[in-house]
Amino acid sequence: MNNTKTGLVPDEDQGAIFVNVNTAPGSSVAQTERIMTEIEERIHDIPQLLAYTKVAGYGMISGQGPSYDMITIKLKPWKERPNKEDDVNAVVAEIYRRTADVKDARLFVMAPPMITGYGTGNGFDMYVQDRRGGDLEVFYNYTQQFIAQLNQRPEIATAYTSFSISNPQWKVDVDAARCKRAGISPTEVLSTLSAYYGGHYVSDFNRFSKIYWVMMQAAPEYRLEPESLDKILSVLMEK
Numbered sequence: 001m002n003n004t005k006t007g008l009v010p011d012e013d014q015g016a017i018f019v020n021v022n023t024a025p026g027s028s029v030a031q032t033e034r035i036m037t038e039i040e041e042r043i044h045d046i047p048q049l050l051a052y053t054k055v056a057g058y059g060m061i062s063g064q065g066p067s068y069d070m071i072t073i074k075l076k077p078w079k080e081r082p083n084k085e086d087d088v089n090a091v092v093a094e095i096y097r098r099t100a101d102v103k104d105a106r107l108f109v110m111a112p113p114m115i116t117g118y119g120t121g122n123g124f125d126m127y128v129q130d131r132r133g134g135d136l137e138v139f140y141n142y143t144q145q146f147i148a149q150l151n152q153r154p155e156i157a158t159a160y161t162s163f164s165i166s167n168p169q170w171k172v173d174v175d176a177a178r179c180k181r182a183g184i185s186p187t188e189v190l191s192t193l194s195a196y197y198g199g200h201y202v203s204d205f206n207r208f209s210k211i212y213w214v215m216m217q218a219a220p221e222y223r224l225e226p227e228s229l230d231k232i233l234s235v236l237m238e239k
Contacts, residue, residue: 013111015075017110018072021069023069035069038102039105061108195216201213
């Protein structure tokens with residue numbers, strides 16, 4: 001019993017590692033893939049790695065988006081990793097060391113949780129809330145200061161947040177009166193914009209014994225520039 005780890009959820013080596021990658025806000029999938037290739041070249045020859053897979057457009061913590069990515073790593077069997085430097089935490093530290101100077105990307109490396117449902121890693125979640133409804137930039141600065149203070153604590157290995165206010169955005173004001181005269185609602189306008197730029201699930205179809213999604217979205221060349229908003233809005237108002 002003297003050798004048994006203590007704690008609510010003791011940390012153990014499960015032979016797997018997750019790498020959450022955030023590139024610069026507004027990055028395209030192609031730019032994110034380029035950075036992911038650079039990360040891959042730095043970590044692929046770590047001796048303890050057995051195999052890994054990459055997922056573009058989705059992060060374990062960040063969610064879905066063109067500037068998010070993740071790598072799932074499977075380590076070699078425990079009998080082939082008997083030394084201290086072979087432990088999962090040592091491999092996590094090595095990944096951080098090899099990717100410390102990667103530009104335009106933030107990495108968060110973690111082992112999977114011991115108990116499914118407690119979160120994405122063997123840690124804990126904290127939430128920061130602005131109860132006054134103040135300025136978002138001020139709230140963001142407070143959050144960054146809070147994260148910095150957490151990282152100075154000796155009990156905490158790494159504190160991380162995916163909250164960012166740097167994502168490029170365009171504000172669209174919908175004229176409700178004009179929509180009413182045209183026989184449509186502002187909700188329909190916003191839903192159409194969402195589908196045109198962000199994509200929208202329509203239905204499924206069966207082929208070759210598989211089910212495929214039907215997604216509606218404008219071709220890239222028609223949604224790359226802010227000026228494309230003028231064209232689609234004029235079409236919506238004409239209809």
